[in-house]
Amino acid sequence: MAKKVLVVDDSVFMRDIIKDIFAAGGFTVIGEAGNGVEAVEKFKELKPDLVTMDLVMPYRNGIDATREILRTDNKALVVMCSALGQETMVMEAIEAGAVDFIVKPPRAEDVLAVVKKVLGEA
Amino acid sequence: MAGASWDTSRYLSLFAGEASEHLEALGKDVVRLEQGATVALVDSMFRHAHSVKGMASSMAFEATAKLAHRLEDLLDTLRADVAKVNQAVADVILQTVDALSAHVKAATQSQPLPDSTALVVRLSELNAGLKGVPPPPVSAPPPPPVPEAAAPPAASPSGVVAVDAAAPPRFALKLKINPASNQPGVRGFLAYKRLTTLGNVFELKPPLDDIKAGRVPQGAVTLELETDQSEESITRTMRTVADVELESIGLVQRAPPPPPPGAEADRVVGQEPARTIRVRTELMDQFLDHAGELLLATARVRQIARGMPEALRPPLDESVDRLHLLVKGLHDKVMQARMTPLALITDRLPRAARDIARRRSRDVELVITGEDIELDRAIVDELADPVLHLLRNAIDHGVEPAEVRKAAGKPPKGKVALSVTRQRDRVVLELSDDGRGIDVERLKVLVVERGLMTPEQVRGLSERETLMLVCLPGLSTATDVTDISGRGVGMDAVKRVVEAVGGSLEIETRAGRGTTFRLAVPLTVAMVNLLLVGVGDEVYGLPIGKVSGVVETARGRLALSQSAPVLQWGQSVLPVHELSSLLEVPAGPASAVASPFVVVDSDEGRVALAVDRLLGQEEVVLKALARPLDLVPGLAGVTILGNGRPVFILDVARLVTA
Known part of the structure; x- marks a missing residue:
């Protein structure tokens, strides 16, 4: 069965790119969120297998959202989406429990390689 | 004991160097201790003592190890309650640091180790006394420290693995971060974090801060993982980390004790690139010497090229320029490596x-x-x-x-x-x-x-x-x-x-x-800017830093003070010294029109040196004088000019008094 992914990013454009990558890779994008608060709500509601999480977002940033999601489910798999130059924040997110990260602009093969590794499919 | 099974002598200088560093740091900590004891400070002291103990024991210096062990015990007691630190305690710690230093020194010189029995006893008594202070009746007494296991995970800075049969198995891992990966530093950090979910990480190389900053040469990371998990489970976990490959994994052998620090390459599986290496100071001097010689040789080639037919000049000059750049680059790198x-x-x-x-x-x-x-x-x-x-x-x-x-x-x-x-x-x-x-x-x-x-x-x-x-x-x-x-x-x-x-x-x-x-x-000794002056047939260099200025005037126009010539310099009047007489070399014929006078700062104050010619300025590589020339007063060094001519550099400060 195709794995379910929740895509979190405040940019619709970026969400679309990521959604397309997942669709092409055989994943089901079961939901998307544009900020950290929404991300936590959607996670509780949809129970995805994996979340891709933008770092910098309004209302609640990706690190806080990750922390909150992991409080809800300590086995949750959250992969951060970051830009170059955000190394420190990514490491903070990893401290908070994120399992991996992808770097924007996302390249299909990188994203799928990371996600498959995390899901133990590679 | 360990010393019997392998030759320790090749590690002796490494042992001495590292042990001294720890002891020096420990001594420094004691001084800070007197300004206020903190847990972090006592912890640091504990780690130093622990390292010295481990090293001494690896070298089979039992008396040293024992003394360090007692000190470690005392510090362990103190870090549980830093309020117990007082002047008397600090004094005993310092005394022990001194004694340990004496041990290290004796060991280096292959002398018998000093007898520290009295100090060992003193440390034990002091420790017992401090521990004997009854804890408040409500709280349970702390369990007695287990000496070897008392080291916290991070307390193994010098690669000494405490021998403890009860500890879980330890694996040596070698990881490789894909060099093409984005943010290799974060990749490495991620791998580290993933491993910490399995157990305790030791001996991480490069250190975590370097990894986080992306300073991972060739993407190679080595570490030891103490864990109850199986090798398969570690391998499986590492497979979930993208762009990081587990190159090798193997159980760390704990007995006999590991070789002392510096020999890590023998201990950890495979050959990992070291982040820093120790180089003997003389070798660094030789590097600099050679790099300096190369600079001089290049200048010499350039000089020769000037005499070549025009048709040959452009390609030759270009090659010499390139050579000069390379050699200068090498020289700079050597200088950089010498910075401390x-x-x-x-x-x-x-x-x-x-x-x-x-x-x-x-x-x-x-x-x-x-x-x-x-x-x-x-x-x-x-x-x-x-x-x-x-x-x-x-x-x-x-x-x-x-x-x-x-x-x-x-x-x-x-x-x-x-x-x-x-x-x-x-x-x-x-x-x-x-x-x-x-x-x-x-x-x-x-x-x-x-x-x-x-x-x-x-x-x-x-x-x-x-x-x-x-x-x-x-x-x-x-x-x-x-x-x-x-x-x-x-x-x-x-x-x-x-x-x-x-x-x-x-x-x-x-x-x-x-x-x-x-x-x-x-910042550096080796390069010096010279003012080249001619006296008779000789050429000498005066360090520009000592030169205040140059005046050209006819010798006959100098004023006299008490029948000695003096030079008007701004508001003041400077004594004039003939460089030829100071150096006892023949002077050239004095010009009737104008002779140059170099105003320099000497030990005697500011003086004017009369010379025959000014030959320009040059940045040169200063070479120290070998015996017996270094004994000649007034000479600071020697260099070789582009034309191949050796030139003495004058010790301006002492030239006049010499």
């Missing part, structure tokens, strides 16, 4: 300050800033003694006893500050105290009393020149311990050393307010 932080010498000072202050019953606070500034290792080494001299002088003769200070309305605790700053291509070390200052008038009297100068000479001195009198050799050897002559102890040596490395010394003082010694030294 001043902490190498300042780290010893707190301990020294404490010892001097206690001996003299002074209460002194030493504040050191800027010790992380780097300069050439050769200069750092040279400065060690002068800085210690200045510190000793500041405490011995500058800072007053507490009662005197109170009476003068000063805080009873004296303050000595060493500040290091970088000012363009110089490093300035300022050692200042808030003591009584130098009594300039008494200094003048003393100089006359000792027959070092006539009253007339002394009267003619500026304040700055007067203060420099403390550097007169005659004063420094004075044996009486008046406050002024005391200042002179070693001051001539200080000045000599500072000038030998191309630096300068300045003194400022304010009566009752304190004294500042300012040492300005170049």
